Every structure is written in structure tokens, then in C-alpha cells.
Amino acid sequence: MTDTVTPLDDAHGTPEAPSAPGGRRGRRTALIASAVVVVAAVAVVGALGLGGGGDEGPGAPPRAGSLVPVTKTTLTERTTVDGQLGFGTELPLPVKATGTVTWLPEQGASVERGGTLLRVNDRPVVLMYGTLPMYRDLGLTADEPDKGSGGTDAGGQGSDGGKGKSPDPSGSPAPGGAGDGGTTGGKTGTSRAPRELKGADVRQFETNLAALGYTGFTVDEKFTDGTASAVKRWQKSLGLEQTGAVGVGDVVYSAGKVRIGQAGARLGSAVGENTLAFTGTTRKVLVNASAADAAWAVRGAAVTVALPTGDSVKGQVASIGKQATAPEGGGGEGGSGGGDATIPVTVTLQDQKAVGRLESGPVTVEYVGREAKDVLSVPVSALVALAEGGHGLETEDGRFVAVKTGLFADGNVEVSGPAVREGMKVRIPE
Template structure:
């Protein structure tokens, strides 16, 4: 039987014959080249290579010659995410009574701002990591020794704060904290009615509160772990500005601490209802991205890893992995046993965006997070469309004169593939199969 496949023109000055194995082999090689190109296209579609801020170059035309080039290939993978402010957390409101004012959802509150009002009394935001766990104020000594009794809210029967020259609240009946293990020994303080022994509270919570009080501009005391008569005087000035009784004592429900500015969420109560644990929620004020990453393929999710976040308008901003959840969860419908597919278990990955201005005014929406999987530097590359399948297995390239050389493939990325082999060199011209 005669092979009727025409001989390809190898160009002028070329006398090299067909590759080892004859024309029949060459015909088979050319026939499978299209299949190889299709496989490569599928690889790219699955996200195993390519991507980045700049798209890959337009693919070369079939039949054209392209050089083997030396370059750096970077494998990028994209996953879906959600832009927002993160999960809402209940504020630890410890006031008791009826809610008389609530902020609008999305309001930003800073140190000294009112978060809500309970019995028409403001609950103020302060900064700190230690929660408010007791009243802060002076304790006056009771007749016969000891301290004036309290009711747990700071109401006492002492002689006021005992601050020289300061008006004594409630006609001499001051607000005092109940006795505390961290209270200092009683200190005699001169008052208009004589000398009154008061007990100064001590503790890290006092230091935290005094730091905030001074930051709000109410000074005249030493910022330390002691709540003194001078601290009480500054508290009275602060209370006057807030429009509340000037007692010199801060109740456990008067303030709420957070690590910084907060963005209020949707209230959990309505006006007129009793305040509860979920009366008001909050988030941070910085926009971030949450990704449900596949638990089986989350090796990229390491704290500090740099990623790119593609916004709905097509712009791309820099992000950084801030945290990775430790508890995997599966979507509705169960989880896949192989760790992949629609029921695959996922881990929440939080990505922060340092340059908040780069996000513009967008507050929420779907985004795409792109991360670098692998990267190889200074390697020989060709367009993936140049690969052909060899009859004996593996891949090869067709040279300008029609010869086929075997190559070993490496990383697929950016529309190119890493190739190596004894017959492959930089600048070698290879043909894109038709």
C-alpha cells in the first residue's frame, strides 16, 4: 500500500528527510497535535495556569513559527470570595433597662461616641482589650470602719468623692463602688465636712480607663493603675459633658470596650424593648474578603501570603491572608468523601486589604481572589499550542524543517509551557501545528 500523504516543504536549502519512523509516523504526529492543543486549553480553563493582571499574549496562528524563549512562569489560581466587613459580633452591652436610642446600621463609632442609649443614658465606646467587669470609683469608709455598703451598681452612702472644692453629688450621698480585692487601703481626704476616708481602686482596668479618659481630653490625674480622687474629678467633668449625673463613678454598663473603631450592624432589639446581650452588633471598619477555600487544597492559605483581589469593576488590588479558620464546614447537601466537588469541605480564609482607598466606595459584593501556586524562573518555554504528542509517548515539538524533537514538559502557565530536552535550546524555531 502506498502512502499518499504529500511531503511538506521544509523550505529552501533544507535536505533533511522525515524523522525516524517514516512519513506514516509523521502523519500520526500531526494528527494528534490538535488533540494535544485541546487538552492544553482545558488545562488553562481549569485554572491550572495563566492569569494575572495582564492576560497572556494572543495565541500564535497555526502553521506559524515561534522561537523557544527563556522566561519565568508563574502559576496562578483563582477562587471566589465575598467583599464586606466580616462577621458581625454582639457588643458586650452590660447596661440594664429600656433601649431609648439606636444608631443606624453601618454607622462608624470612635472612642467617646455613644453606641446606644439605655434609660436615656449613653453607653460610650472606649478602646481596650479588657472588658468592663466592675464599677470604677472611690469607696467611702462607713462609720465604725470598713466601707460604705453598695448595691452592686455603685450606689453608696458615703460622703461623696471627697474631692477638695468639688460639689458633693446628691447632697453628700455619693456613688461608690463595692469593696474589691484590688482596692487600696483607705486614704483620708479632706472635704467640706471634714476628713473622709476613701478607698482607691487599683488594677489594669483602671489603667485602661484612665488612658481613655486622658485621650478624650479629661486630665488632671496620673494615668496609672490607681483610681484616685483626681480621677473621680475628671470623671465628673466627663459626665457633665455627657449630660448625666456627675457622680465620679463609672458604672459597669456605662462603657463598652473594643480594640478600635467599630461599624455598627443591625440592632437585635427595637426601641422600647429591654436591652439584651444581642442588642447591638458590630464589625471592624476596614473592608475585607472572606473566601471559602477547599479544605483539600488550602495549602496556599498561610497567614501573610500576598494575593490579588479582583473587584466587580475589573480592577485588582493587593490583599494579604490575615487568618485561616481551623474548623472545616461543608455546604448544604453533605460533603464529598474525596474532598472535592460540590460537597467539598471548606475553610474560611480572611484576606485584608491594606489600601482601603483602592476599593473605592464599594462596601460589599462578589470578588475573585488570585494567588500564586508555583513559579519557575529562567526556564525554556513555548506556547502550549506548539506541543504535539509523540507516537512512542510523551510530547514533542516540530522544528522548522519538519523534524520532531522530544521534550519534557513542566509548568503550564500564562499560555505557555516549560520544556526541556537535549535537542531544545533558546531561539530554536518550532511550528504551531495546523
């Protein structure tokens, strides 16, 4: 005899009445599915903190995940951007000499005060330090005619015996005035006395001349006989004719020692505006910072530069460009563009020796933003979103407490709230 198993009623455990096979199995499947939905809903309610009227939600069975303590620490917001190590943007030397280039230095060479930058018509063009460009010849100059030295301005016969005519400055006879004596008279007895040239450019040149060891004059704004004598000694050291005067093309000024860049001319070519480029001799970092996120770029701000060698050096923001550059390949009018517009930021390096022999290469610039001292923090991954809004933490026993978040930094987040204390364990959900 075959035993018959009577299924129990799902709700009360009593035998249920026979029914069509398909109907009984379908109802049981529906009840099981409903139970699964209810259990899942409870889990979600617990995870989202639903039903909690205060800072702490109701207890719930602990879920899987690692426990971490709430710690008190100092959080510092750090951001890194890419940069390029180098000597800065090359600029053309303001060479005012005219003629043919007869000698050029090697690219990368350093030139300091008194050194030769290049030779034009086999004459050296010398580097001096200063901010005022060379704009005129320097030397003793002629003054107005010195009257009373034998010439006359009155009419009549001049000292040369001319009657009605007298030589003009070019040596050609000039028509005289009415009568036999003329009106101008002869001036062969006149002379021109030297005059001292004055100006800030004179002081700048004299300062350099004295720094090179050529003295015998007072450093001021007057080009005197003493200055001219010192210039002759300087010219002798350069193998030049000792004239005592400095031509506008003999000197180029810069703020300090320079590093020779790329030459824009060849030997034998005429001097032009881009004959030779230069940079400073100190290494620096150029960052093309996002124009939308460049609030960190403040003149004097401290940064840390990570070198390709693995070493780090301290840096400082020296200048910030005022003109933004569109990204390469950016869309035109109405286009989405290929990224953010950028502005150039120059970072100087405080310890050049720490850079070693490296002259160029990619670097990473790290800057520090906001800082929160002695605050409670947890890993960002410990935060859970609450259904009523905001964030919360799951405690060790499965409760959920609401927290207020602050600074996010280094994978951690600042948290606060009446139910949060240092040392309490919170769960990082899997």
C-alpha cells in the same frame, strides 16, 4: 471494434490474467485499503516520535500548523478564586447595661472612642478602646472599718449606753451577751475610709479618659481621687449625674472604631445579648477557599483583588479559619457531595481609598504561586505526547525532539532538553 483495456498488475505493472469480475475488483480494493493503512501508520509513528532512539526523531514531511519560537522568559503560576467584599462578620456588642432601649444608631454609622453606641433607660452607653471587657464598676470603694474612732470592741457598756444589746448593721437590736454590759458594745463611732481600686481595667479606662482630654491624674492601675474628679467632668459632658464612679454598663470596649451593624432589638424592648451588632470600619475580603487547595492561604501572603469596578488593589492574607465547612447540598454519609469543603480566608486591603465608595460586592482574588525565572518556554498547545512516554516538540523540518516539562503558567510551559534552544521554531499542530 471495441478496444479492451487490460488492467495492470498492482505490484509489477504487467497485464494480469483475466479472472472473475468480482474477484479482480475486490483484490484491488483490498490493496488500496492496505496502502492507506500503511500511510496512516507512518504518520502516527512520526507524530508520536516512534523510531527515534535519541532526543531527535527521524525527519518526516512537515504537517500543517503554525510555527512559534522557543522563548526565554519568567513564568509565574497565578490562580484566582472568588471572594466577597465587605466589612467582615457582624458580632454582637457586649452591652452590659440593663433596662429599656431608648435610642439606636442607624445601620452603617461609624462610632469612635467617646461616642454613644445606644441609650438604655435614656443613659448613653459609650464606646472606649481596649481588649479587656468591662466586668465591674470602677470608682473609689470603702475599706475595712477604721477602728479607734469612738467605738469599742470590748464588752461592757457601749458608747450608746446599751446594756446587753447593741444595734446591728440593719438597725435591729441584737441580743447581748451575759451580764449587763453585753459582749459587743456600741460602734456608732466607727467610719469607713475610701480605698483606691486597682487593676488593669483601671489603667485601660484611665487611658481612654486621658485620650478624650480628661486629665488631672496619673494613668496607672489605681483609681484615685484625681481619677474620680476627671470622671465627674466626663459625666457632666454626657449629661449624667456626677458621681465620680463608672457603672459596668456605662462603657463597652472594642479594639477600635466600629461600624454599626444590624439591630437585634427595637426601641422600647429590653436589652439582650444581641441588641446591636457591629463590625470594624475597614473593608476586607472573605474567601471561602477549597480546603483541599488552600496552600496559598498563608498569613501575610500578598494577593491582588480585582474589584467589580475593574480596578485592582493590593491585599494581604490576614487570617485563615481552622474549621472546614461542608458544601451546601453536599451528600451525607457515603454521598458524593456537591463540591469541596471550604475554609474561610480573610484578606485585608492595604489602600482603603483605592476601593472608592464601594462597600460590598463580588471580587476576584489572584495569588501568585511558584515562579521560574529565565527558562525556555513554549505554548502548552505545542506539546505532543511521545509513544515511549513523556512529551516532545515538532521542529520546523518535521523532526520530533523529546523535552522535559516544568512549570505550567499562563498557557505556556517550561521546557528543557539538549535539543532545545532559544529561538528554534516549533510547530503547533492543528
